[in-house]
Amino acid sequence: MYTLNDIFLGKNDGKKEASYRPDFENYFYDHNKIYHKVMQNEKYLVLGRKGTGKSILGEFIKKKAQNDAEWFCNLCSYKEFQFHELVNLKNGDIKPNEYISIWEWVILLELAKLCLENENLSYSETWQKLNKFVRDNFFTVKLNAMKIIEVTQQNKLSGNLFKFGGEHGKTKKYSVGSYLYYLDDLRETVFELLAETDCKYTLIYDELDDKFRNNEIYKNSIISLIKAVDKINLSMLDNRINGKVTVLLRTDIFYILNDPDLNKIKIDNSITIDWGATIQVDSPLFDLVFTKIKASVPDLKDKSRVELFTLFFPEQIRRIDTEKFLLGRTFFRPRDVVTYLNFIIEKYAQESRFKEHAFIELEKDYSTYFFQEVRNELSGHLDDLLIDEGTLLLKQYNRGEFKFKNLKEYYEKNKSIYPNIKLEEILKTFFEFGLIGNKWKKDGMDRYFYSWAYRDNKAVIDFDKEFAIHVGLRTELSL
Structure with missing residues (x-):
């Protein structure tokens, strides 16, 4: 007989899930065949809201590569990367392209690292020359972006990468020591090695949002990164190289980037992780849960989704x-569903199902988590002070649903408590991130209709309609 304690639903953090569970790939739910899609040569930009599964997808690809002797893969974390360090390394290109060259340099060195891991190439004079160049300048072949930037900033690079030990008549366009002086030769050398075998080479860039700030340096850096990746991926295709660089990026960050080329890249080269927007029992989020339940309890592997739903969930809460209660408190993200259910598993480990009283009892813990998730997602888009004052206003107004004119009247009377926010602007941002939505009735119809930006990315705030605060936040806001 199984208990909830036997069930592994995953962790809040994809990287931790992969670390804590060595066989995590057996629990991976390949939603919409996302793995197959991201393996296509032209798809290199993976977009998704925070918590939709970008990092665990990256870990899954990495695990697949570890089981293939001819697949060299590195999942690069940019969690601690300081984007302002790039300022001193930009080239003379116009904004926002001034960081393309330094990103190309970083990517090529990361690809060089993968080439040097392939010891089957060590016989090659080109491999030996690249190995010497990397060791002489970076003192290790275990490179990461921070090490590359640290050394590159010193402008003390030395050595040569030319195939024949020197290229006669080469024009020195840049000062010796600058990475720009070596960029063309590094590209030529790395591509030559990549093309020398049929091995697969994969770079994945993750956690680019950890230092996110809605400022010019960060935005231009990410635009330049995407363009550098596009350039290198196209070059690898042209040279028939079995390699690709993939970028995992939050959707909300991508949409604030302003560049005419990005829309073309989104259409041709991106995949968006989307878990649907309809509250229904056949939501893929339940399929994810059932996939993990079956992997956790082999005796249940032949059960249908209807049988599993009946076994594990109450009919109503x-x-x-139940599907309306649970999904209505989420942003339709795996992280939200898994977190709520894990709260129940932790407290009621010896139970055999998720009971109604457990959902009710753990709602406060979940709402606290959900509120913090929203704050984290807003961070970078808004100053923390504005987030605090805006959410305090909603809490102190103490209405789960309200009309703008009534909230405005309350705000004007209590403006001294919220001195830094502009009401229309904060509500617009809160609407865009799903804290609030619009509700209204249509003529002759008795039921309410709702508009939420997290369910429809074309939704636009309407100050003439009534507002509703997301149900997942209401307990934390004491509404």
């Missing part, structure tokens, strides 16, 4: 259909 507070007289609300």
Whole structure:
């Protein structure tokens, strides 16, 4: 007999999930065949809201590569990367392209690292020359972006990468020691090695949002990174190299980047992780849960999704259909569903199902988590002070649903408590990130209609309609 304690649903953090569970790939749910899609040569930009599964996808690709002797893969974390360090390394190109060259340099060195891991190439004079160049300048072949930037900033690079030990008549366009002086030769050398075998080479860039700030340096850096990746991936295709660089990026960050080329890249080269927007029992989020349940309890592997739903979930919670109660408190993200259920597993480990009273009892813990997730996602888009004042206003107004004119009247009377926010602007941002939505009735119809930006990315705030605060936040806001 199984208990909830036997079930592994995953962790809040994809990297931790991969670390804590060595066989995590057996629990991976390949939603919409996302793995197959990201393996296509032209798809290198993976977009998704925070918590939709970008990092675990990266870990899954890395695990696949570890089981293939001819697949060299590196999952590069940019969690601690300081984007302002790039300022001193930009080239003379116009904004926002001034960081393309330094990103190309970083990517090529990361690819060089993969080439040097392939000891089957060590016989090659080109491999030996690249190995010497990397060791002489970076003192290790275990490179990461921070080490590359640290050394590159010193402008003390030395050695040569020319195939024949020197290229007669080469024009020195840049000062010796600058990475720009070596960029063309590094590209030629790395591509030559990549093309020398049929091995696969994969770079994945993750956690680019950790130092996110809605400022010019960060945005231009990310635009330049995407363009550098596009350039290198196209070059690898042209040279028939079995390699690709993939970028994992939050959707909300991508949409604030302003560049005419990005829309073409989004259409041709991106995949968006989307878990649907309809509250229904056949939501893929339940399929994810059932996939993990079957992997955790082999005796259940032949059960249908209907049988599993009946086995593990109550029919209703507070007289609300369970799928509506649970999904209505989320942003339709795996992280939200898994977190809520893990709270129940932790407290009721010896139970055999997720009971109604457990959902009710753990709702406060979940709402606290959900509120913090929203704050984290807003961070970088808004100053923390504005987030705090805006959410305090919603809490102190103490209405789960309200009309703008009534909230504005309350705000004007209590403006001294919220001195830094502009009401229309903060509500617009809160709407864009799903804290609030619009609700209204259509003529002759008795039921309410809702507009939420997290369910429809074309939704636009309407100050003439009534507002509703997301149900997942209401307990934390004491509404």
